[in-house]
Amino acid sequence: MAEFTVDPYAERYARRAAGMSVSEVRALFAVASRPDVVSLAGGMPYVQGLPAEHVLEVVESVLLEHPDVALQYGGGQGSALLRERLTMLMAEEGTAADPEDLVVTTGAQQALDLVGKVLIDPGDEIVVEAPAYVGALSAFSAYEPRFVQVELDDEGMIVERLEEALVRGARPKFVYTVPNFHNPAGVTMSRERRERLVALCREAHIPIVEDNPYGLLRFDGDPEPTLHSMDPKNVIYLGTVSKVFSPGVRVGWAVAEPGVLQRLVLAKEAADLCGSNLNMLITERYLAGDRWRTTLAGLVSTYHARRDAMLQALDEHFPADATWTIPSGGFYVWVTLPDYFDSANLLAAAVERKVAYVPGTAFYPDGRGRERMRLAFCYPSEERIGEGVRRLGELLSDEEDLYRSLSG
């Protein structure tokens, strides 16, 4: 008699890897990526909106002028010139930062991993929003924290709930938040909440990790100050060029106080020695001059029109008792359905009807969110968005009939 070991490493995995497993939802996305499926699932920037000739020019000039640098290793922190350009991007939102306090990372996703590596011990509490960016949850999870979830509403994280958690004895290492055009919730933290959060965290000596990938993608309303601009010493700021330029170059960054920054740089060097010089040079060149601004303005107006198309289609096709957020920028609408809907289970039927979304459960570490779904409006055309939402609305209406019959 033999015990069959499918995976000879089964007993050797670290605790942090033991929880990693495949899922039905992942399997369904393999079908959802087919071209006839309208995907409202992925948050893919509309890179087709970038002027090809500009990008080509940039790449060509980098390889012609600096092949020796572009194809070589670089420093762990990223080149001074690129760091300067990235602080200039921050200045667009009124945030002052010193290029010396900035480390370039492989997308903001690596910055999340490095922050986890540098700050989280197993069992540490960290505060995340409920719902929270799924990529942050997976990056932090590897360091085995305990997630303290703080609900959000139309004005972003409900800071009073955080205060209550602290009163109940929570001692988080840091508070993680996406204040602008939240992923997945689409909401933006109000000025009042920002002030309250910054004051509370300063007083309680809890650093804030501010993740701001979408800040420059505003459609309407006035920009709010970044948390970093309100308290640079207590806020670690994460940025990315994925949404203003390209996620393909994998250029993000973190700005932090010198002590933290030094550890982030050392952790970055330990992880991958340095970022891609080629991609960093391309990014630095792309952001030189003013052409990128015109391109970005074009992208923002495309996203704006797509958001409007989605909101209009939702009004038209979604059940009367469903609600959704109205994002004033970014990529996502967050839908709340009556609680008998189970968006994780419904995904198979949606894919069968050739439309996909991300079930709400992905954005909570504890299995909540079944009655919610994230709809992304960034990638498909307005027409496809309308069609996708129509298919989804039809499915929800059929599902509602089914529920009525079953609950007879």
Place this chain on the structure above:
Amino acid sequence: MTRVAVLAGGRSPEREVSLRSGHRVSSALRARGHDAILVDPSEGPFVETLSAATVSACYVALHGKEGEDGTVQRLLELLDLPYTGTRAGACQRAFDKVLAKEALDDADVPTPPWAVVEVAALRDLAAGPILHRIAQRLGLPLVVKPSRAGSAMGLSFVEREPDLPHAVMNALSFSDAAIVERRIDGPEVAAGVVAGLDALPLVEIVPKDGVFDYAARYTPGATEYFAPARLSPEVAEACRRSAARAVEALDLRDVARIDLMVDGDGLPWVIDVNVSPGMTDTSLLPMAALAGGVGFEDLCDRILELAMARA
């Protein structure tokens, strides 16, 4: 060198699993000297691709709808291409759990008592209240699954009657009918059957979390397997007999996997039949074959030969 098309992918929720099966099968067949090409029926014009490629046989490594319900098999029959596995008509019956269970019942192969809930009955006939009767008749705990799906997708266990409607809705996301079945408590075993090979050892399935769901099936290390199964020789023999009778009752050809639960009295119940068993690195048929001294390449080669013999 014979050129064979390994059919994998498709557009069922099991697409990814199928692609993994297909890649492994094609490498194995190449290692055995066949010119194996991978063909995804959902990419490009399937019929033209097959005709243009001048293949002499197809290895069906598709899972789920289309690949297991006879759709693809019918096309292959029209193209006069020999293919591995069960004929189209028998596929159609085996893949539909309602039809399969009826056929098993008719042949006196024990399968857990069941009831069917159809979408049409719920939507058009407002038959929701029937769930209460079903629960009463079958008795808790229950297993609810889609009538036409694989890899345990859409499957749930119901301990309390109030959870039944949700489980039914869940299953109906994958199929237009749900099977509600009495849950048999006991070891779960899989019987791999390959024509022309001696009975393969049974594989006993022990999921670490207690439930053999999608994650437990495809995350290496999430489930423990014992081959041969830790059953008495009599019970093991009874399982093999049930499996053989299921194969006969459903007219399965070349290769199949029969899943069984063994109850407290040592009686095996057939809970599922698969006309295109998984061939991934965590799949049961390759495991059974290996335990029986048949390596993966031999297994694929053997199954392909069965189809080639019909050319």
